[in-house]
Amino acid sequence: MxxxxxxxxxxxxxxxxxxxxxxxxxxxxxxxxxxxxxxxxxAAGVINPVVFRRLTKSWLIDELSPQLLSTYAELEHEFGTRLFYPLQIKKVLGKGENEFWRKKVADDKLQNYLLQEPEPISSPYIEAPFGVGTVIQSGRVDLxxxxxxxxxxxxxxxxxxxxxxxxxxxxxxxxxxxxxxxxxxxxxxxxxxxxxxxxxxxxxQFKHTKGEVLRIKTTTYNENFILNKAMFLMPEGEQYYRLGATYDWNDLSTSPQDHARIELTEKLSTFFTGTYEVVDHQAGIRPTTxxxxxxxxxxxxxxxxxxxxxxxxxxxxxxxxxxxxxxxxxxxxxxxxxxxxxxxxxxxxxxxxx
Missing domain, CATH: 3.50.50.60 (FAD/NAD(P)-binding domain)
Structure with a gap:
């Protein structure tokens, strides 16, 4: 053939x-x-056009963005199923980060991807006393x-x-x-x-990284945006959320580890007060150079x-x-x-x- x-x-x-x-x-x-x-x-399939660590645009995002939108739209039409879900990302800000956020958005002209003004968050299950910064042109792909x-x-x-x-x-x-x-x-x-x-x-020269994610179910929390604070909490619908992800450059097995589950749930507890249960725990190896x-x-x-x-x-x-x-x-x-x-x-x- x-x-x-x-x-x-x-x-x-x-x-x-x-x-x-x-x-x-x-x-x-x-x-x-x-x-x-x-x-x-x-993988959760998160699309985030900025790098939070430095609050800069992701590499090539101005070129990547139109191509990814058109490609996933073509594939949705071809397969007759939904693949791309636009979702804002809400970055939980720490003390003193509000002014840094405003200044970076203005100085680096990031208005296409970030709202300049931090805002309070209304959910009673999220502790964000200094507000959140909002990312637009973000979302997830159902991989x-x-x-x-x-x-x-x-x-x-x-x-x-x-x-x-x-x-x-x-x-x-x-x-x-x-x-x-x-x-x-x-x-x-x-x-x-x-x-x-x-x-x-x-x-x-590859330098693969292991990533672990949890799937949780909650009957209390119900927000349709991706929450971020050194990790992400991403809605998948019907009370399910994806929680991740870890980075491990040493253990390249595909077996989920208890310490990763503990790391993720402990990070979540620093800002999330809703009740939930862990329904799945997965691990994968990111192919990285x-x-x-x-x-x-x-x-x-x-x-x-x-x-x-x-x-x-x-x-x-x-x-x-x-x-x-x-x-x-x-x-x-x-x-x-x-x-x-x-x-x-x-x-x-x-x-x-x-």
Whole structure:
């Protein structure tokens, strides 16, 4: 069976790249390892256009924002289901942070993303004596629904197989790759943190992080915004909320840990007084590079192999923009890959070839 591209992995990166390539009339076969946990199925999918630590705009947000809105709208139309939920983020402010918030919004011209004036919060279950700062153009993407909808579509088209790829069974020839009974022009690896074991990408410097999240149910609290104070409390509907997330660079297992649950619930107790029960606890490994930038492009030595990975904790924002950029590159529409994300940053002595 011949295809234009073999896509290895159907998490967020693989899903968005398939969408971008199919828009350009390209055929894709996806090989997805059903035994590999996906960070995308654990992640909350928060879209936050600012970095709270420095109160600055997220990297490239002015370019990312229109692309993510159009991409998720296209996918909602294609799948006939809702994926994107606009939600304001309310940042709980500490003593003295009100004036800092006002000044940063004015000086850095952040009015497109932040309300300049902090405001009180009306919920009796939130302790915020110094008010909250409000983020706009924010929200969440239902990543589980996105991935499942794409999986169902691919199954209906006989364009996905569930298996672990054996790298030593890939046969590379000029302008084509053969894997078992499949043939394609190129193979693109979108395999999340499993890329660390991929022998073709040993030069890449990954620094994966484990993240744990809780799902809670509360019958007292009922607010339709994302609350943030060194963590997030995000509504999912029907009295359910997502609480997260932790960051661990040492334990890269996918098993939830009690200490992470305690860390999250203790942080929540510093500003939240509502009653709740924990109904689920999940862990995932964010695919993250050493410089916290995605990595995409074709292997300089093996141009039949490509990679789209490293979306990290900002994946719902970065993914649509860079999936489109990479698809345009692969389809000869535009040969631009931004230097900050180009695979060539790990192969400085080589020139990108196609």
């Amino acid at each position: 011949k295809f234009d591209y073999l896509i290895i992995g159907q998490g967020l990166a693989g899903t968005l790249l398939v969408h971008a390539l199919k828009k350009r009339g390209k055929s894709c076969m996806v090989l997805d390892n059903p035994e590999q946990p996906k960070a995308s199925e654990v 589980s629904q996105l991935i499942e909808s794409m999986r169902q579509q691919l199954q209906s088209e006989n364009s996905i197989q569930f298996e672990k790829v054996a790298w030593n069974k890939l046969t590379l020839q000029e302008n084509r790759v053969i894997y078992q009974d499949l043939e394609a022009q190129k193979v693109i690896f979108c395999e999340g943190h499993a890329v660390s074991q991929n022998p073709f990408f040993k030069n890449l 050493h410089d916290r930038r995605p990595v995409l492009g074709l292997h300089p030595q093996y141009p039949e192999l490509g990679i789209f990975n490293g979306l990290g904790s900002k994946g719902t924002m970065l993914g649509p923009y860079f999936a489109r950029q990479f698809a345009r590159f692969l389809c000869d529409e535009d040969q631009t890959i931004q230097p900050e994300v180009n695979i060539n940053r790990y192969f400085p002595e080589r020139k990108q070839s196609r």
